[in-house]
Structure formats: structure tokens, C-alpha cells
Amino acid sequence: MKIRNLNIDIALTHIITRRRQTLVAALGVTIGIAIFLFMNSLTTGFERFSQKEMFKNSAHIKIYKEDEMSEPLQENSKPDEMHIIVNPKITTGSKTLLDPQGLIHKIKKQKFVTNVIGQVNASLFYNSGKSQLTGTGSGVNIMEADAMFGIKEYMIAGNLEDLQGSLNSIIIGKGIAEKLNLSLGDNINVTSSYGVNKTLKIKGIFSTGSTQTDQSKSYINISTAQQFLKEGPSYITTIYVNTPDPDKAPEYAAKLQSLTVYRVEPWQVTNADFLSSATVRTVMMTAISFSILIVAAFGIYNILNMTVMQKINDIAILKAVGFTGKDVIRIFVTEAIVMGFIGTLMGLMIGAALVTVLKNVYMGPPVGYFPITYELKVFSLSFLLGLIVTICAGYFPARKASKVDPVSIFRK
Amino acid sequence: MESKDIILETRALGKYFYDPVKFKVLDNVNLDVYKGEFLTMVGKSGSGKSTLLYCLSTMDTEYEGELYIGNEKITGKKTDELAAIRNQSIGFIFQFHYLMPEFSCLKNIMIPALKLKKYTIEEVEAKAYTKLKLLGMEDQALKPASKLSGGQQQRIAIARALINDPDIIMCDEPTGNLDTKNTQIVLELFKEISAGLGQTIIAVTHDPDFAKASDRTVEMIDGKLSNH
Numbered sequence: 223m224k225i226r227n228l229n230i231d232i233a234l235t236h237i238i239t240r241r242r243q244t245l246v247a248a249l250g251v252t253i254g255i256a257i258f259l260f261m262n263s264l265t266t267g268f269e270r271f272s273q274k275e276m277f278k279n280s281a282h283i284k285i286y287k288e289d290e291m292s293e294p295l296q297e298n299s300k301p302d303e304m305h306i307i308v309n310p311k312i313t314t315g316s317k318t319l320l321d322p323q324g325l326i327h328k329i330k331k332q333k334f335v336t337n338v339i340g341q342v343n344a345s346l347f348y349n350s351g352k353s354q355l356t357g358t359g360s361g362v363n364i365m366e367a368d369a370m371f372g373i374k375e376y377m378i379a380g381n382l383e384d385l386q387g388s389l390n391s392i393i394i395g396k397g398i399a400e401k402l403n404l405s406l407g408d409n410i411n412v413t414s415s416y417g418v419n420k421t422l423k424i425k426g427i428f429s430t431g432s433t434q435t436d437q438s439k440s441y442i443n444i445s446t447a448q449q450f451l452k453e454g455p456s457y458i459t460t461i462y463v464n465t466p467d468p469d470k471a472p473e474y475a476a477k478l479q480s481l482t483v484y485r486v487e488p489w490q491v492t493n494a495d496f497l498s499s500a501t502v503r504t505v506m507m508t509a510i511s512f513s514i515l516i517v518a519a520f521g522i523y524n525i526l527n528m529t530v531m532q533k534i535n536d537i538a539i540l541k542a543v544g545f546t547g548k549d550v551i552r553i554f555v556t557e558a559i560v561m562g563f564i565g566t567l568m569g570l571m572i573g574a575a576l577v578t579v580l581k582n583v584y585m586g587p588p589v590g591y592f593p594i595t596y597e598l599k600v601f602s603l604s605f606l607l608g609l610i611v612t613i614c615a616g617y618f619p620a621r622k623a624s625k626v627d628p629v630s631i632f633r634k
Numbered sequence: 635m636e637s638k639d640i641i642l643e644t645r646a647l648g649k650y651f652y653d654p655v656k657f658k659v660l661d662n663v664n665l666d667v668y669k670g671e672f673l674t675m676v677g678k679s680g681s682g683k684s685t686l687l688y689c690l691s692t693m694d695t696e697y698e699g700e701l702y703i704g705n706e707k708i709t710g711k712k713t714d715e716l717a718a719i720r721n722q723s724i725g726f727i728f729q730f731h732y733l734m735p736e737f738s739c740l741k742n743i744m745i746p747a748l749k750l751k752k753y754t755i756e757e758v759e760a761k762a763y764t765k766l767k768l769l770g771m772e773d774q775a776l777k778p779a780s781k782l783s784g785g786q787q788q789r790i791a792i793a794r795a796l797i798n799d800p801d802i803i804m805c806d807e808p809t810g811n812l813d814t815k816n817t818q819i820v821l822e823l824f825k826e827i828s829a830g831l832g833q834t835i836i837a838v839t840h841d842p843d844f845a846k847a848s849d850r851t852v853e854m855i856d857g858k859l860s861n862h
Contacts, residue, residue, distance in 0.1 A: 544721020
């Protein structure tokens with residue numbers, strides 16, 4: 223017989239000899255933790271999914287030249303005087319970044335940068351016969367852009383590689399293809415807002431799941447885009463930067479800002495609406511899952527309270543033979559911890575099973591399988607909270623047990 | 635009479651009950667208990683004898699006056715200190731046996747000794763078996779306490795009270811729930827413990843035969859200790 227700690231030994235004996243009650247108490251935790259885990263997996267899964275959706279079109283950090291307002295040529299000399307030479311409006315000056323290659327080179331040297339691409343955005347008209355669609359052409363090095371935005375995933379026809387190095391090729395959105403009745407290998411007539419007209423061969427069709435994007439966006443070679451805009455080979459309108467952690471984009475953006483005069487914008491600023499709805503969602507889900515935990519905690523509290531009432535004779539005798547109030551607290555808190563541990567483990571298993579079931583539900587394109595993930599962070603958080611909640615819920619009945627007056631029990 | 639060491643002493647002990655009305659249940663009790671003595675306390679129910687016993691036991695601390703055990707002032711000590719004193723120096727035997735039903739008899743007996751931490755588990759176990767043998771219960775050692783008859787349970791409770799070789803053994807109606815045969819066994823044992831081993835026994839009882847068999851009997855009348 224080996225006994226390391228008498229209090230723990232007594233607690234374990236209680237637990238083992240009262241398996242059913244232990245199990246019922248543990249089940250209370252199990253349900254709470256399973257649902258907590260499930261809800262949080264849903265939230266993080268959805269968060270990931272929608273973030274990924276967003277990063278199809280925007281990078282973590284975007285660098286571009288902001289529109290400049292023209293300045294009046296002469297400043298007002300007196301407060302009640304006003305010289306108007308020209309109405310202030312945005313300059314017709316080009317949107318190009320000066321020395322973009324130098325800047326890209328500098329950015330690439332930063333340790334936290336995982337990916338940098340330069341892009342030329344051109345407003346385009348897609349024509350087929352008399353029909354015309356407006357949209358944007360993204361002039362890119364297609365393989366670099368794929369590395370950043372994962373375009374390959376959304377390709378439904380053709381190959382990305384075919385665009386590489388070809389000046390007369392284009393990859394268009396599914397919506398454009400449908401509206402203009404075009405398919406892979408067809409020619410498409412494209413006009414830019416600067417009046418440049420080209421006939422390009424369709425080398426690929428993509429579908430992002432966003433109708434808006436699919437009906438307007440196309441990928442062309444960066445040189446083709448420069449030609450559409452009647453600009454030279456150093457012309458670049460936007461630089462996109464990816465970092466290891468999108469959540470830290472504002473920090474990184476601030477560092478990049480010191481390298482350039484142009485506007486450096488983290489995605490949180492560009493997509494502020496996305497961010498605010500995500501925040502609301504997170505707060506809501508957290509509130510719901512914590513309420514569930516509180517309900518579970520009350521279950522444990524109740525059961526432990528009952529245990530204390532049933533064990534009141536034992537508590538009296540323990541105190542009579544020399545156990546202190548602290549010993550009694552330790553005994554009952556140990557019981558709570560064991561129940562919490564068993565319950566939490568079962569909860570994690572059931573939660574994981576629920577996640578697995580939902581993970582295998584096919585939602586159809588473009589979502590695919592339900593976006594829910596096994597997240598180590600969520601699992602460990604659930605485990606920790608399960609234990610903390612049971613310890614808290616177990617402490618109060620234990621304290622009550624420690625205050626039992628043995629004399630009042632013996633005199634009954 | 636040979637010289638007697640006082641093991642337990644009260645000075646002007648008084649206690650009130652407040653519920654339902656204020657009532658003086660112990661009134662100026664001065665009691666000396668000698669080492670190795672088998673003392674019984676008798677009195678009508680409500681006379682305060684059990685209340686006095688629980689004050690002596692250190693479990694009840696709400697009294698006036700002072701309590702000394704082995705020349706040490708007990709009154710005013712902290713609850714944790716009192717718990718340690720109970721663990722080491724006082725054994726308890728109650729009318730209802732108060733064993734812990736989930737544990738084996740052996741474990742029930744061992745728990746106070748394991749709490750004391752003076753001996754290793756093996757030594758405690760050996761000691762527990764000696765006590766069981768003393769009570770003729772060694773064959774019941776590994777049975778759950780809840781499976782025993784009343785008389786057997788009471789003997790296990792006695793073994794538990796003896797395990798730490800306490801100076802004082804306090805009993806509240808130790809034979810109240812026992813038949814004549816078992817009462818006789820307990821009585822013989824108490825005599826042996828007090829006379830043979832020098833341990834002091836303070837027992838509250840209703841049983842005149844039991845009281846007669848003790849070394850000394852004190853009577854409580856309306857909260858006062860009457861002449862012995």
C-alpha cells in the first residue's frame with residue numbers, strides 16, 4: 223500500500239467508490255466543454271475561411287500612391303482674400319510609384335516579409351461583338367501573384383503557367399466568360415481607358431465565388447498592363463506585401479512606412495468593415511460559449527454541494543480525528559479537479575467528434591467542405607477553462623465542508 | 635492513594651445555548667481528571683454532560699473559563715492547533731460509530747495515524763493490526779466498514795480511537811447502541827486500557843452498570859458538577 227498524500231487518497235477513494243455520481247458530475251462538464259470547443263472551432267474555422275476569402279483579393283499590406291490634390295498656385299495673403307487660380311482637385315499626375323523596383327528590393331530585405339509583388343491595375347473594357355463589360359485588369363507576374371493570392375485554387379479552366387511571358391494572353395473571371403459567351407482558347411477584345419485596344423487569347427478562367435469579382439477581374443501580364451496604360455516598364459501602381467501573421471500587419475505596416483513616402487495600408491484599414499463584423503461575431507460567440515460554461519459550472523457546483531451534504535458525517539469524523547479545515551478543502555477540491563479532468567477530457571473528445579462530423583459536410587462550391595478546423599489553441603483553451611471552471615465551482619462547496627461544525631453533527 | 639498527575643483540568647467552565655432562548659447549559663464546572671483514570675460522567679439528558687464532553691474534546695470552543703490538557707492551556711488556541719492536539723492526544727468513540735463507509739476497516743483505523751505522520755505506512759498498518767487483534771477483529775480488517783454489524787463497527791471505532799496511543803480517550807455513550815455482550819467486551823477493554831496502559835478514559839454514559847464499573851463517576855445536574 224502506497225499513499226503519497228492522505229487527502230488525495232481520501233478524495234480518490236470517494237471518487238472511485240461513487241463512480242456514478244462522479245460520472246454525472248463529469249458529464250455536466252463534458253457537455254459544456256464539448257459545446258464550448260465546438261462553438262470556438264466554428265468561430266475560428268469561419269474566421270479563417272472568411273479571412274482567406276478576403277486575402278484572395280487583397281494582401282496583408284498594400285502600398286500605393288494616394289491621390290494628390292492640386293495646390294493653389296498662390297497662397298492667400300490676407301484672411302479675407304481668396305485667390306482662385308484653379309479649383310483644387312486631384313492631379314492628373316501619374317499614379318506610379320517612383321523607383322518601384324528599388325522599393326520592392328528594400329521591402330524584400332525586411333525579415334518579416336514573406337512575399338512581395340508589384341502590380342499594375344488598369345481599368346479595362348471587355349468587348350465581344352457589341353457587348354461590353356467594364357472591369358479591372360491586374361497586371362502581374364502571374365506565378366508571383368499565385369504565390370501570394372493562391373489564384374491556382376480558383377482556376378476552373380486552363381493553366382496559370384500559360385500566361386507567364388505571353389503578352390497576348392489573359393485569364394478572365396467566370397462571369398465575364400459567361401456574359402460574353404467565351405470559353406478557353408477564344409479571343410477577347412480588350413480596350414483600356416486610355417484607348418489602347420488589344421485582342422488577347424483566353425488562357426484560363428477562374429471562379430472566386432464572388433460574383434462581383436468574377437464579372438470584372440482579369441489577370442494579364444504586367445507588361446501588357448503597362449501597354450494598356452501607355453506607360454513604361456518601370457510603371458507600377460501598387461505593391462502588395464504578405465507577412466507571416468496577418469494579425470500583426472499594422473505593426474509591420476508601420477515599419478514599412480519608414481521606408482517609403484507612399485501610403486502603406488494594412489488590410490485592417492483597407493477592409494475595416496470585414497474587421498468590425500468579425501469583432502462583433504467573435505464577441506457574440508465568446509459570450510454564448512461562456513454562458514454555456516457558466517451553466518456547466520453550476521451543475522458541478524450543485525453536485526459537489528450534494529456530495530458535501532451526503533459526506534457530512536465523514537467530514538465531522540475527519541475533523542474530530544485531527545483534519546484541519548484546509549485538509550477538508552483539499553479533499554473536496556481534489557474531487558472537483560478529478561471530476562473536471564475526466565469531464566473535460568470527455569468533452570474534448572465529443573467536441574472533436576462534432577467538429578469531425580461537420581468537417582465532412584460538403585457545402586458545394588465555392589466553399590467546399592464546411593470551414594471548421596481542429597485548432598490546438600481552441601483545444602488547449604477548452605481544456606484549461608474546463609479545469610478552471612470546475613476548480614472554481616468546487617471551491618465553494620469545499621469551503622462549506624471545511625466549516626462543518628463536528629459537534630453539531632455528533633449531537634444529532 | 636498514590637500520587638496522581640492531572641491530565642485534564644477545567645476552571646470555571648461555563649457555556650450558554652442561545653437557541654431558542656438563552657440558557658446556561660454549563661455553570662462553573664471545575665473538573666480534574668487524573669492520568670490513567672477511567673472516569674464516567676452521568677446525568678439526566680439535558681444536564682449538560684455531553685456538552686461538557688465536547689468542550690473538553692476541543693471541538694467546541696465557545697465556552698467561558700479555561701481548559702488545560704497536560705498542563706497546557708487549550709483555551710484560545712487556533713483551530714488548526716486544536717486539530718493537531720486532537721489528532722495526537724485525544725481519541726474519540728461515539729454512540730453512532732461514524733466510520734467512513736467507503737473505506738476498509740483497516741483504512742478507517744489507519745487514517746488518524748497517517749494524518750499524524752509519525753510512522754511509515756507499514757508501521758501504521760502493523761499497529762492497526764495489533765489494535766484489531768486486541769479487539770478480536772483482525773479477520774475483518776479488509777472488509778468495507780459498511781458491511782459490519784453494529785458491535786463490530788463500534789470495535790473498529792475503538793481501534794481507530796486507540797491507533798495514535800492518545801493520552802485521553804473520550805466517549806459519548808460508547809455502549810448506547812450495543813447489546814449486553816458487546817457492552818461487557820468494551821467495558822473490559824476500557825479497564826485494561828486505563829489500568830494497564832495508563833491512558834485516561836472519559837466516558838459519558840446513561841448505563842448505571844457501566845458507570846459502576848469505572849474508577850470514578852461524576853454526575854452533572856443542571857449544568858453543575860455535583861459532588862462525586
